[in-house]
Amino acid sequence: MWTDECWDDDVTDDQPAPKKAAPPPASSYEAPRFSEPRSNYRQERDSRYGGDRRGDGGRPSGGGGGGGGGGERTYRGRNNDSKADSVTIPIPSNMVARVIGRGGATVRQMREESGAKIDVDSANGQGTVRISGSASEVEAARKAIDDLLNSSSYGSDNGGQRYGQGGNSRFRDSHRSDSPRGGGWSQPSREYERSSSSSYSTHGGGSYNNATEADDKFEIIDWNALNKASDEASRERWAKCPPLTKVFYRELEEVANMSPAAVAAFRTQSNNIVVDRTFKNENGESGRPIPNPVQTFAQAFGDYPDLMEELRKQGFTKPSPIQSQGWPVLLQGEDMIGIAQTGTGKTLAFLLPAFIHIEGQSTPRSERGGPNVLVLAPTRELALQIEKEVSKYQFRDIKAVCLYGGGDRRAQMNVVRKGVEIIIATPGRLNDLVQEGVVNVSSITYLVLDEADRMLDMGFEPQIRKVLLDIRPDRQTVMTSATWPDGVRRLAQSYMHDPIQVYVGTLDLAAVHTVTQHIECLDEEDKYNRIMQFVKHMGPKDKVIIFCGKKTRADDLSSEFVLSDIGCQSIHGNREQADREQALEDIKRGVVRILIATDVASRGLDIEDITHVVNYDFPRNIEEYVHRVGRTGRAGRSGTALSFVTRSDWAVAAELIKILEEANQEVPDEIRDMAARFAAKKERNDRDRRGGGGGGGGGRFGGGNNRRW
Structure with missing residues (x-):
């Protein structure tokens, strides 16, 4: 399909390839x-x-x-x-x-x-x-x-x-x-x-x-003394905190008596659960033993019949894999890193132990000085979804508030002042209210960093670290993530205490296997006709999320749909919060069957009956592709993902091939050809840099001004 000899990655379709000025001959130097x-x-x-x-x-x-x-x-x-x-x-x-x-x-x-x-x-x-x-x-x-x-x-x-x-x-x-x-x-x-x-x-x-008299005025800093004074000040500060209880787990004999072979077999059958201490000690040992997984709700929450009743009301029959292993770990007071694809029950895995943690503290709620549980989420939509999940369970009058930018700030402050046990927040709004003195995070004893990889991708790491400085160091910390990049590992190493890592499936990046992935290679100007063709062939029960790379593109596409009498909603960062919430409500209730979105909707949103995902603009990195595809095929359902790929997307072709092959999906020949061309171009650029040469240029893939497919 593509016949260029080599392509260049800095030329767009509407921009002619720049001509590279020839260097002057050596003899012309003056x-x-x-x-x-x-x-x-x-x-x-x-x-x-x-x-x-x-x-x-x-x-x-x-x-x-x-x-x-x-x-x-x-x-x-x-x-x-x-x-x-x-x-x-x-x-x-x-x-x-x-x-x-x-x-x-x-x-x-x-x-x-x-x-x-x-x-x-x-x-x-x-x-x-x-x-x-x-x-x-x-x-x-x-x-x-x-x-x-x-x-x-x-x-x-x-x-x-x-x-x-x-x-x-x-x-x-x-x-x-x-x-x-x-x-x-x-x-x-x-x-x-x-x-x-x-x-x-x-x-x-x-x-x-040439030393001068000023050199004699330098003072030697005693860093050991400064560090010692800092540690002492920290101990004095946190010594005033109420006592903290973290262990609430009573392991039943039927769970404790499971043989190692039975435990390994259960974990393998439960979507290949892998559990271990994240950071080994100096001898390479894992330290304290890891609790066995539970197979029923009663094995985890048998001492809390009112919580069991709430689970029955929701229609759950058995724990999901991340819950089976995560509940015993958290109820035992351990720090945990939960790594699993979206739609696997991670929210409930950390939420129910949080309820028990709040209720189990020896200090009366009125004397704790603030909330006990803090859940940090990357987006408003995910924060609101977690709040909605909390509201489903009426457990001993535990109250929660959701703090996010774009919401009614005064109303949020009033709810906090009345008293809550759980704060669900985005990092920006939380830091805002902490600085205002409205929220006191020193009372937090159970911290959750939900979708930690997404928060780091969005640049929230400085704000997260700022919050963590004001939370007592002996807290229990939970971190959830769909991937395990270096940034998340670094954050865990800095702020968690000997965490247990529970991951379901594989640590390698992989799309959900219940999703059929189709890749179509086409020109930029052909996308609109193709998406219109797709929409006209949607079934009466189909629901689709169409992902666009830019807010303006999402607005333009939704306007075209409305002009064509096609019902749809859109969601992106420039829309008012009320409009974003209405868009989600409409797609969930079936008022519309098409949601046009940017990557703000690619993580954490739980719309169970999405049948199709369309990548109108292919994402800039393969991680985002995995999360977009994960919006369909949730909770064991099947789904379909359709992705439009243009020649400007050649940088991710090689990684896309790995994802498709891992899921046993068809890889178009054009994608393999694209990956090979990009690898050749990259090698050529590296060779030119090493040799200091200039190298020829031209077309998107180095083929001069004649850009052909």
């Missing part, structure tokens, strides 16, 4: 022209290297060279030497960024001033600088590199200096009156004035020392 004295040029150039425009962004470096930079440096422009020369200089890997400079400014300037070709590379922990050109050019470039490497940073023991700036120095602007601009316009140049207080003394191997 030496820098100096309209002012040579010494002034050197001083101005040195000020650029050593002053405010340093290549390392102006930050003092912790390293220090030995050779004592800051001496006088002279650079010659390119001469007419015809003899080519080259040299390779090894440099520490931590100096690569400094040689390159911010945005490549430092190496670019050295190339211009020396006339040599300078390439910087870093591999296997060792940096190298390759210099080529005439002998004089190579020597000038080598000297510039040496000066840069040998200049020491501020605050070093020998009072060192930066490249082109030593000791106590200042720059004084002067203005030339002979500027070619005329009319009184003056062009600033800089005169370098070195303070007489700096002195250089040679020690041993030719190093320099």
Whole structure:
């Protein structure tokens, strides 16, 4: 289908491929022209290297060279030497960024001033600088590199200096009156004035020392003492908290007496439950034993008949896999990380133990100083869904409130002030009310980070960490996620205590196997006709979510549907909260059968009877694809996912192939061809970067201006 030799990823359909300017021939290079004295040029150039425009962004470096930079440096422009020369200089890997400079400014300037070709590379922990050109050019470039490497940073023991700036120095602007601009316009140049207080003394191997009296005023910071004082202050703060009870589990004999083989067989049959301590100790051991899974509600909540009655009212017959293993872990007071695909009962897995945790505390509710349970969710829709789930269970007058941006702030504050046991919130609104003094999170003893991977993707990590600083450290923490990226692992390692990881299925990214996945490769301009064709062939009981990449696209598509007399609703971040809630209500009740959405609806939303998902715009990463597809085929039902793929989506083709093959789905030949082309283009770009070459350009996949399918 695609016949281009190679494609380029930075050209859109409506934009012609940019033409790459041909480099000038080597013989056309001209030496820098100096309209002012040579010494002034050197001083101005040195000020650029050593002053405010340093290549390392102006930050003092912790390293220090030995050779004592800051001496006088002279650079010659390119001469007419015809003899080519080259040299390779090894440099520490931590100096690569400094040689390159911010945005490549430092190496670019050295190339211009020396006339040599300078390439910087870093591999296997060792940096190298390759210099080529005439002998004089190579020597000038080598000297510039040496000066840069040998200049020491501020605050070093020998009072060192930066490249082109030593000791106590200042720059004084002067203005030339002979500027070619005329009319009184003056062009600033800089005169370098070195303070007489700096002195250089040679020690041993030719190093320099320009230490000043200011060095004697530095105080040594006793970090051990500071850390000890901080720990002591933290202990004093949290010592005032009410006592905390976390263990409520009474393991029945029939559960405790299960043989290891029976436990392993049950876990394998329950969608391959895998459970283990997330972080091993120094000996690689798992620590305390992990409780066996439960197979009935009575085995978990037999001591709470009123909660059992609530479960019967909801029509549940047996626990889901994540609940079977998660309930014993949480009721035993352990921190837990639950990893499972959406629609597997994760919400109820942490919610019912939260009820028991609230009721089981020895301190009366009126004396706890605030709520006990905090559930953080990434989106308003997910937070409201969790609140709705809480409201289904009337357990001992436990009250909850949902705090989210876009809702009635004053009403939310009034509910909190009246007293609640559970707060369900998005990070932004929670931090807002904490700063206002409305919410006191120091009373939280049971913390849930729901859809943690999604919260990190949305940039909430700083806000999450800010909240966690004010929650007592001996709390019980639960984290749920559909994937296990490095960010989630890092968060768990920082804020959880020896957590037990329970995951259902596999840690590898995989779409729900009850969903049939269809991939169609087409041009951007053909999408609208194809979606109209799909809608016209929908069955009377079909419900579909159509995912768009942008809010404007969602609005445009919904407008086209309305003009075509097709009933639909839309949901995205720019819609008012009331409109978003109405859209969800309409699709759930069947008022409309089409919901057009952005990725705000791709996680956590529980619309059970969605039969189809259409990726009108293919998502930017494969994780989002998995979550979109997971909106259908929920709770054991079957579903269908249809995805439109254009050539601009070639970067995710290889990962899409893995998802399709894992689920035994058909992979179109066009997708395999797309993946191969992208891999070839990536390899070619990497090779060009390593070799410093420019490489040819053109079309989306490198095929010149003729972009063909």
